[in-house]
Amino acid sequence: MAEKITFTVNRVPRTVEIEGWEKLIDVLRDQLGLTGTKQGCDDYSCGACTVLLNGKAENSCKVFAKKLNGAEVLTIEALAQGTKLHPIQEGLIEAGAVQCGFCIPGIAMRLYSLFERKLDASETEIIDALEEHLCRCTGYESILEGAKLAQKKMKAQN
Ligand code: FES
Ligand code: FES
The missing domain is CATH 1.10.150.120 ([2Fe-2S]-binding domain)
Structure with a gap:
């Protein structure tokens, strides 16, 4: 059953509707259009999907979206400042x-x-x-x- 979660992505509060099976990477890519985060495997082995979750590097393909209420997520899109790369x-x-x-x-x-x-x-x-x-x-x-x-x-x- 769909549920609503609110969390912060790249310092902006976001509220999204998610299904119980959805992972953080699905929400980032499919709902928020943040496609810089990549899915390179289906067995948690590649690290391509790494984001910061509450300040810690995590594989976003591992994290269930329903656990994200109140969380702070940073993605690759947050690193550059305009056209100036990090x-x-x-x-x-x-x-x-x-x-x-x-x-x-x-x-x-x-x-x-x-x-x-x-x-x-x-x-x-x-x-x-x-x-x-x-x-x-x-x-x-x-x-x-x-x-x-x-x-x-x-x-x-x-
Ligand atoms: S997609 Fe490979 S570890 Fe997440
Ligand atoms: S997988 Fe192509 S640069 Fe690393």
């Missing part, structure tokens, strides 16, 4: 990590969650965070390089 996006692009780009929104949100919490994260911590993500195109080295470049850019802005 340093994380700049870093990944400059390091050549973006090939088809399908995995990148999830990776960017994972890095955002890490660096917002711990801007001086070690290389090991960055690698650990990236382990949640699959990329079919790029060598993971350029993704790591992009992450480190992003960290440097964010530090310079601080």
Whole structure:
């Protein structure tokens, strides 16, 4: 049976009608038109669907929409400011990590969650965070390089 939920997406309160089976990714993509969040698998293994849920990186394909009342969600659409990309996006692009780009929104949100919490994260911590993500195109080295470049850019802005 359909029910209404109200939650905040990219700092804007939204009320949507959902079915009990719907996941956060369905609401974001199909109801709110936020298609930057990608679905890359059906077994919770790719990380492409990662968003921030109440400040923590989560696979949006795992979260039932009915649990979202009052929650705060941030998606990839919240990172750039107008035409100015976020340093994380700049870093990944400059390091050549973006090939088809399908995995990148999830990776960017994972890095955002890490660096917002711990801007001086070690290389090991960055690698650990990236382990949640699959990329079919790029060598993971350029993704790591992009992450480190992003960290440097964010530090310079601080
Ligand atoms: S679509 Fe969510 S982990 Fe792959
Ligand atoms: S850039 Fe294509 S899947 Fe990662």
